[in-house]
Structure formats: C-alpha cells, structure tokens
Amino acid sequence: MDYIHGAYTADATKPKKTKSAPTSIAPKKPRARATWETERLQHNDVIKNLMAKDESSRLEFMTKHSDTLDPFVDEKVKLLLKENHQLVAKKKSDEPIMMGSQPDIVTTPLRDYQMIGLSWMLHMHQHGMPFILGDEMGLGKTLQTISLIAHLKESKGYVGPSLVVCPLSVLYSWCAEITKHAPTLKHFRLHSSDNDEREYQKHLILHEILKYDVVVTTYEMIKNPQLLGLIRNTYFNICVLDEGHVIKSQTTLVSEAARKIHCQTRVILTGTPLQNNLVELFAILNYLYPTYFTTSDKFESAFDITHNRIDPDMLLKANKLLKLFMIRRLKCEVEKLMPKKIETKVC
Numbered sequence: 001m002d003y004i005h006g007a008y009t010a011d012a013t014k015p016k017k018t019k020s021a022p023t024s025i026a027p028k029k030p031r032a033r034a035t036w037e038t039e040r041l042q043h044n045d046v047i048k049n050l051m052a053k054d055e056s057s058r059l060e061f062m063t064k065h066s067d068t069l070d071p072f073v074d075e076k077v078k079l080l081l082k083e084n085h086q087l088v089a090k091k092k093s094d095e096p097i098m099m100g101s102q103p104d105i106v107t108t109p110l111r112d113y114q115m116i117g118l119s120w121m122l123h124m125h126q127h128g129m130p131f132i133l134g135d136e137m138g139l140g141k142t143l144q145t146i147s148l149i150a151h152l153k154e155s156k157g158y159v160g161p162s163l164v165v166c167p168l169s170v171l172y173s174w175c176a177e178i179t180k181h182a183p184t185l186k187h188f189r190l191h192s193s194d195n196d197e198r199e200y201q202k203h204l205i206l207h208e209i210l211k212y213d214v215v216v217t218t219y220e221m222i223k224n225p226q227l228l229g230l231i232r233n234t235y236f237n238i239c240v241l242d243e244g245h246v247i248k249s250q251t252t253l254v255s256e257a258a259r260k261i262h263c264q265t266r267v268i269l270t271g272t273p274l275q276n277n278l279v280e281l282f283a284i285l286n287y288l289y290p291t292y293f294t295t296s297d298k299f300e301s302a303f304d305i306t307h308n309r310i311d312p313d314m315l316l317k318a319n320k321l322l323k324l325f326m327i328r329r330l331k332c333e334v335e336k337l338m339p340k341k342i343e344t345k346v347c
Contacts, residue, residue: 054128
C-alpha cells in the first residue's frame, strides 16, 4: 500500500477486484419417459381421437332425434340441434342394425336375443353413443358385455383395457364369468384388503395396465382418491358400470368418481333403470350425455311418486326418450329362447 496525504491507496500493481458475471444455469433436460409411460400416452391419444370422432357422430344421432329430446333439454341444446339440422337432413337415414356373428374369443354360444343385444350395442358404439343394457336379471347382461369387449378386440383391432366397475358382491363373479366365457381375454382384479397386494395392484395399474383386456374393480375402489388418480391416468376403451343405477344421485362420491374416469364409451348395466322419479333417469342420462342433458328441471316436474307429482304425457315422452339409449328385454318376452325349467319333487 502507498501512503499519500495521510491516506493509504491501493497498490497499483495489485489487480483490482471485479464483479464476476453471473453463472448461467444450464436448462434442465426433460425427464426421459419410461417405455410403459410412452406406450400409455400413445394409447391415450388413440382413445382421445376416437372420442373426438364420436362427438361428431353423437351430434348427428341426437339431431336426427331432436323431436324426442326437445321436451327434456335446455334452450342451448335445442339451438345446437337446430343449427345442425340442415346438415343432417342431407345425409341418409340410419342404416338398419345388422346381425353380426359371435366373436371366436367367446366360447359360450350366445342365444338369439343375446346376439340381438350384442348387435345393438355394436350399432350404438359405432355411432359414438353411450348406452344402457337394461335386460331383466338372468338374461345374461354380463355375457353380452364380455362379448362386446371381445368383438372390439377381435374384429375392430382394439388394444388395451376396458374397465368394469361393479358392486363388491359380484366382483369375483365377474372375474369367473370372463374366465368361463372368454378365457383368452386377460383380466385384472383391482381390489384387495391386503396392503401388500394393493400396492402390487397399484404397480400393475400404473406400469402394466395395457397388457390387460379388462380391469374389474368396485365402487369402493373408485371412491378412493388415490386409486382414482391412478385409474384416470389411462383412457379406457369402454367403462361399464354394473348395477349402474347406483349413480342415480349426482352428488354421491360414487357418481362424482365415475364421471372422472376417461373412456371412449360409457355403458350402464341395470335391471331397474327407473324407480321413483325421473330425476334418477336424468342422473343416468347426464352421466352418459353430459353435453345434452344439463338440467333436471323438466324431469323433476314431470314425475315424482314420493311427492305425488305425475304428468302422464311427459311420462310417455320420457319412455320414448329412454328407448333411444336403452335395450331392455324381459324374461317373459324371451322365454321361448330360454331352456325349460326342470322341476323335481322331493317327497
């Protein structure tokens, strides 16, 4: 240091300190996706594209039946159907439902009425229409649904899983029916009370779900937020709600969870599509077609046994509306095709 006029000055030979330029932070490299993750995202994109095509087909179907929908939809939906009416009028009318053949994957012979049900379901699926299979109990709704999944895989080249959500009481029955009727369909039971097994199932649904044709789970499982989050990672070919009238209330946890599941086509199986009031019917239709059935007001004012409120004209219109989206057969209607009862008297 040099001393000048009573003050020290920095030595001229000592280099001065300078502020260093800020160190640039290298951008983080994007995380490399695992193979299973890439495959799942590709599968999801395929289903999303199919869903987009279905929207167009669905609008066409709804427009053709706008007179039936009119008493039950709001003004925005009416306007949408009216704007699309001229385009639809130029197209040919719906082609008749063609009877197909039984999938080779399904080893159990289908009865005639079950083949009719399968053909109707395929017709609805082709037009992008979610639907209700409302056959009376004992007519083989499970077998018909398995046949639908098998047909899409065998004849339409579908890959990846469909999802079946059912009550716990029939969970193992569903798995047994798949094994019995279509043993080559690979299914996966997503339900367990054992923690270790449940963790293993979570691993499967995250990493290996595309290897399965059917995932069978319960309403209790989809209410679990953590498990529902895993389920929502995958877009399913079909989501089947067995005993689907459990969503007749929109505000329940089950109903809210079911609406969050991604799939191309929603299917409801129920032997009792309508019970005490038309609000229950609205909840089901809102699940199937949320874009079109947006308010329950007109349903609520038409039919409610608990409050002794019945509009016979609207009830007939509701029945006509339901027939657009549901096929229902009773045992008495198909009893000629059913095997005869064998009665044995034990004295």
